[in-house]
Structures are given as C-alpha cells and as structure tokens.
Amino acid sequence: MNDILLEVKDFGVTLDNTPVLSGLNFTVTEGEFLTVLGPNGSGKTVLLRSLLGLIPHTGEMNWHKKPRIGYLPQGLNQVSVRDMPLTVKDIFGLKELKPAEGVTFLELVGLEGDIINKRAGHLSGGEFQRMLVAWVLASHPNILFLDEPTTAIDVAGGETVYSLIKEIWQRKGLTIFNVTHDLNIVYAHSTHVLCLSRFGHRCYGIPKEILTPDVLRDIYGAEVKLYTH
Amino acid sequence: MTYQLALSLISGIFIAGSAAYLGTLMLSRKMAVIAGPLGHLALPGAALAIVYGFSISLGAFPFVVLGIIVIWLLEIRTKLAMEALTAIVFATGVAIAFLFLPIDKAEAALVGDISKVGIYDTLASMVLGTLVVVIINRSYSKILLINIHEDVAKTEGIDVKLYNLIYLSSIAIIVALGVDLVGGLMTAALVAIPAAAARNVSRTLGQFGATAGLFGIASAALGIVLSTITALPAGPLVILASGIIFLATVPVSRAW
Known part of the structure; x- marks a missing residue:
C-alpha cells in the first residue's frame, strides 16, 4: 500500500463571487495516475490551478510529503x-x-x-x-500536473504522448494528476478517476468500478457511449 | 571628432543599445507598444525640464513611473484593451505637455536633443544603460518564462511580482533615457525596431539579444553622425537608420 501524498478536505474555490467548486474531498496516493474527468466548465482546470497555489481556495489541502511539482x-x-x-x-x-x-x-x-x-x-x-x-x-518532479496535454495535436499524436507519459510514470514511479474531458484516456491510462460536473455530481475511485452509464449520464448531463477498439 | 559629438555618440550608443536589448523581451510579450504611451507621458516631464532648464531624462523619469502605475491600475480596474489605454494615456500626456511647453521649445521634447547632451547626462546614460543590461541579462530567462507562461513560472518558484517590478523599472529607465535621444514621440521605435530586425536574422536567443544590441548601437551612431553632417535633428535620423536596418533584414528573415 502506497503512502498518501496529498489529502484534500472540504475544498472549495470561488471566482468572481461564484462558487466553482465546493465540498470536495479526495486523496492522492504516491504512484497514482489520477485523472480528473468532466465536461467543459466543470472546474477541472480551476481545481488543478488551485492545487498548484495559483488560485485561492477554502478548505484543507495537506501535502504529506514535500512535492516537487512538474506542470x-x-x-x-x-x-x-x-x-x-x-x-x-x-x-x-x-x-x-x-x-x-x-x-x-x-x-x-x-x-x-x-x-x-x-x-x-x-x-x-x-x-x-x-x-x-x-x-x-x-x-525532477515527483508529481506531474497535466492539463489537457494533447489538445494541440491530432488524435494519434495525443495517444502517443499519453503512452509516453504512462511509460515514464511506470518507469520513474511518478504520481500523476491529469485533467481531461476524454473518457478514453481514463480507461486506457488512469488508476483512479475523480469526476466533476456542472450539476454538482461527483465520483471518485477506480475507473472500471465506478464509471457506470448512470454515473456518466449524471456527469455529462447526456447519454455517453464509449467506443472500445 | 568634437567633444560634444563624442558625448552625443557615447550617450546615444548606451541608450539605444540597452533599449534594443530590453526590446527583445518586450517583443515576446507584445509590449513594445507600451513604450509609446510611456514616451508620450514623459512629455510633461520633458516640458518641465525644458522650462526650468534641467535634464530632460530627469524630468521624464517620474512621469514615466507614474505612467506605468496608471497603466497598470487602469488595466486591472477597467479590463480595457491595451490599445484603448494607449489612446487615453497618449492624449493626456500630450495635452498636459502642451499646457506647459512653450511651442518654440517643443522640438527637444518631441524629437529629442542628444546633440546638446552634457557630461553628467552622458555619465548617467552610461551607468543606467549598463545597469539595465546587467539586470535584464541576469533576469532574462525568468522574465521570458513569465512572458511565455506565467503559471509555469510560478510553479517553478519564480517570484513573478518581483521580476515584473524589475522589468517595468527597466522599461521606465529606458524610456526616460530614450526621451533624451529620440524624444517622447518615438521611444517605442527605439525599443521595438532593432529588436524586430534582430528577430529577422537570429536563430537563437543569444544571437537575438546580441544582434538587437548591435543594431541599436549602429542606429544611434549612424543617426548622430548623419545629424552632424546634415544639421538635421538626430532623433528622427536614429529612428530612420533603425528602420533602414529593419528593411535590410526583411529579405533574409529566418522567422518562418
């Protein structure tokens, strides 16, 4: 069992007097590939930037070990x-x-x-x-924060970059905090998923266990189908 | 070479060289245009200096600092586009200048008067120009990273506020010195044109900074020497020289 690296409790962010995130609780363990999944506007990037200390937040954010951050x-x-x-x-x-x-x-x-x-x-x-x-x-980071790292390249190039990140993650024992709206990335590469939605629905756990069709409908507000090849 | 020409050349070379080097950073942030309104805001200070008979740069400096604070505050408070702020600041600076400035003495404030520079102003140009180059050189990679992506710079532990202060202070010094060389109307050109010409011919960051500095120095020397030959004002000739250098680099542009 790996040690906890980051513990987030009752976490919230308010921008221009509008609450974007509230009451968020999760932990990140060392060596985890955590993907934050959600539609546009669900607060994924806000969460990542607030964890990096770039936006003020409420609630607790405790690093159990000193992070060396790559962003x-x-x-x-x-x-x-x-x-x-x-x-x-x-x-x-x-x-x-x-x-x-x-x-x-x-x-x-x-x-x-x-x-x-x-x-x-x-x-x-x-x-x-x-x-x-x-x-x-x-x-030389021990935790990588990735925010939609493949948006500027085509699908094949994006898959190559994720395969590369996954290979380095395994080889170097990094912890990864990845933000995406692409469901395929979660299934293909992530050990854990944290879902955010514009409607307040959330989930956190192992992708294949928690991402049921009902949960995905709640997150995206519509039927979501995953095509596997 | 006369003593006065030597002073003018030394001042011009230090001012234009350091302005061009700083310009390479301003180009990366698309901030070269800011030197324009700052130069215009320096006009009231230059007007006071002319009326009371002290150094134009010394008169310009507090007004440039004020201009930086005004632009910074206006941008935060109003979220107006930089172009709109430029228009407001430009008009205000010029209007205030012409309230104080006797029209027969306007030329020095508008197009500079490096041909009459004294020994103390020359020494100030040497010291301040060198100071800006040394400080910018030591901070270059950090300021450039802030310009490219501020959030990445912050996560790398860079004190963004400190380096922005260093950057803006350097701009204030260069604009105040630039008013002496090319006047309040053309300081943006002193910063932007040699840097833009250097970008055309440079492949690496090192080449970019060095070439910009050289182009700045060459423009100043050429403009000042031409001014003594033709008896035309040096400021416009310095800018014209840098414009010709820029045009000469266009055919060999390596940009794309």
Missing part, C-alpha cells in the same frame, strides 16, 4: 514561443538547465538528442509536445 499547462504550445527565436536548447535554458541534461531528457521521451539545436517553432506538433514532456521532467 504541463493547457495552451503552452508552439504559438506561445513563435514570437521569439528560441531553440530547444534555449527552452531548457529557461529553467537554467545545461544542454547535456536537456539531451538526456529528450532521449528519454524518444527524441533524437540533436533536436536540441533546432528552432522550437520548427518542430512538428508531436515533437513539440514530447519536448515539453522532457522539459517538465527535467525539473
């Missing part, structure tokens, strides 16, 4: 760096990492080491996303 946010894509002549080496330099360290992590995510001298804006969408995963891992 891959939504919207960090090639457009964000296109205004600047940045090589991959420069991007690793933003975290004051040496090129040799950068190469180690680029190879870990299956990229050629010499990509470090390429312009970040010239990488393909998939290569850029892998590079970002390497960049996040280079901070």
Whole structure:
C-alpha cells in the first residue's frame, strides 16, 4: 500500500463571487495516475490551478510529503514561443538547465538528442509536445500536473504522448494528476478517476468500478457511449 | 571628432543599445507598444525640464513611473484593451505637455536633443544603460518564462511580482533615457525596431539579444553622425537608420 501524498478536505474555490467548486474531498496516493474527468466548465482546470497555489481556495489541502511539482499547462504550445527565436536548447535554458541534461531528457521521451539545436517553432506538433514532456521532467518532479496535454495535436499524436507519459510514470514511479474531458484516456491510462460536473455530481475511485452509464449520464448531463477498439 | 559629438555618440550608443536589448523581451510579450504611451507621458516631464532648464531624462523619469502605475491600475480596474489605454494615456500626456511647453521649445521634447547632451547626462546614460543590461541579462530567462507562461513560472518558484517590478523599472529607465535621444514621440521605435530586425536574422536567443544590441548601437551612431553632417535633428535620423536596418533584414528573415 502506497503512502498518501496529498489529502484534500472540504475544498472549495470561488471566482468572481461564484462558487466553482465546493465540498470536495479526495486523496492522492504516491504512484497514482489520477485523472480528473468532466465536461467543459466543470472546474477541472480551476481545481488543478488551485492545487498548484495559483488560485485561492477554502478548505484543507495537506501535502504529506514535500512535492516537487512538474506542470504541463493547457495552451503552452508552439504559438506561445513563435514570437521569439528560441531553440530547444534555449527552452531548457529557461529553467537554467545545461544542454547535456536537456539531451538526456529528450532521449528519454524518444527524441533524437540533436533536436536540441533546432528552432522550437520548427518542430512538428508531436515533437513539440514530447519536448515539453522532457522539459517538465527535467525539473525532477515527483508529481506531474497535466492539463489537457494533447489538445494541440491530432488524435494519434495525443495517444502517443499519453503512452509516453504512462511509460515514464511506470518507469520513474511518478504520481500523476491529469485533467481531461476524454473518457478514453481514463480507461486506457488512469488508476483512479475523480469526476466533476456542472450539476454538482461527483465520483471518485477506480475507473472500471465506478464509471457506470448512470454515473456518466449524471456527469455529462447526456447519454455517453464509449467506443472500445 | 568634437567633444560634444563624442558625448552625443557615447550617450546615444548606451541608450539605444540597452533599449534594443530590453526590446527583445518586450517583443515576446507584445509590449513594445507600451513604450509609446510611456514616451508620450514623459512629455510633461520633458516640458518641465525644458522650462526650468534641467535634464530632460530627469524630468521624464517620474512621469514615466507614474505612467506605468496608471497603466497598470487602469488595466486591472477597467479590463480595457491595451490599445484603448494607449489612446487615453497618449492624449493626456500630450495635452498636459502642451499646457506647459512653450511651442518654440517643443522640438527637444518631441524629437529629442542628444546633440546638446552634457557630461553628467552622458555619465548617467552610461551607468543606467549598463545597469539595465546587467539586470535584464541576469533576469532574462525568468522574465521570458513569465512572458511565455506565467503559471509555469510560478510553479517553478519564480517570484513573478518581483521580476515584473524589475522589468517595468527597466522599461521606465529606458524610456526616460530614450526621451533624451529620440524624444517622447518615438521611444517605442527605439525599443521595438532593432529588436524586430534582430528577430529577422537570429536563430537563437543569444544571437537575438546580441544582434538587437548591435543594431541599436549602429542606429544611434549612424543617426548622430548623419545629424552632424546634415544639421538635421538626430532623433528622427536614429529612428530612420533603425528602420533602414529593419528593411535590410526583411529579405533574409529566418522567422518562418
């Protein structure tokens, strides 16, 4: 049995006098791949950002061990760096990492080491996303916060990135806190799921045990079908 | 070379070089346009300096600091687009300036007057220009990470408020110095054009900063020397020189 890493009790967030989250309770154990699932507007990103200390919250949030956080946010894509002549080496330099360290992590995510001298804006969408995963891992985190990490790339590229994250999660014994609205990701990769909905319905547990058709209808407010291949 | 020309060249080179280097960061945040209204807000200070006979940069500085606070507060309070704030700040700055500024002395405030710079202003340009380059150089990666994604910077433990303060203070110093070189109307160009030209020809971040600084220095030197030859004001010639450098880089642009 793994130790508890994070314990959240009676957690709430209010933005512009509107409660977005309230009365939330869950724990994250070490080595867990927890996915926060829910439709748009259910407060997934708000939860993630408040756990990172970026938005104020009410209730308790107790780290049982000091976290070393890696954060891959939504919207960090090639457009964000296109205004600047940045090589991959420069991007690793933003975290004051040496090129040799950068190469180690680029190879870990299956990229050629010499990509470090390429312009970040010239990488393909998939290569850029892998590079970002390497960049996040280079901070030596013990918990990764991922916010829709595959929105900027196509379905095949997205699946590759998730397979990569899962492989690294298993190899390095990381804890993962992942936000998505994609049900397939939950079944394919997650050990635990936390559901949020706009209607106040919640669930928390092992995906195959708790994600029944009735629960999914409550979460998404409509019939949801999962196509398995 | 005359003593006065040497002073003008030294001042111009330090001001334009440091402004261009800072401009590389402002380009990443699409903030180069902010130097415009700040330059305009500096006009009342420049007007007071001209009327009472002290350094234009010294007069401009408190007004630029005030301008930064005003823009910052207005943006938070009103959530208005930066373009709207620019229009408000621009008009207010220019209106106040012309209330105080004798129209026959307006030229120095509007287009700068580096050709008459004194030894103390030259020394101030050297010290402050170097200070800005050193501070920005040491903070560059952190400020750039904040510009690219503020939340990531915060989770990396970067004190965003502190680095924003450093960044805005550097902008205030550069705009105040820039008013002396090119006047209140064209300070944005001093920051933006050499950086934009450098972006066209740079492949890495290191090349970007160094090339921008060189382009800034070359523009200032060229503009000031041309001014002594043609007897035209140096400020517009400095900006014109940087515009020509920018145009020359367009055919070899490596952007995409």
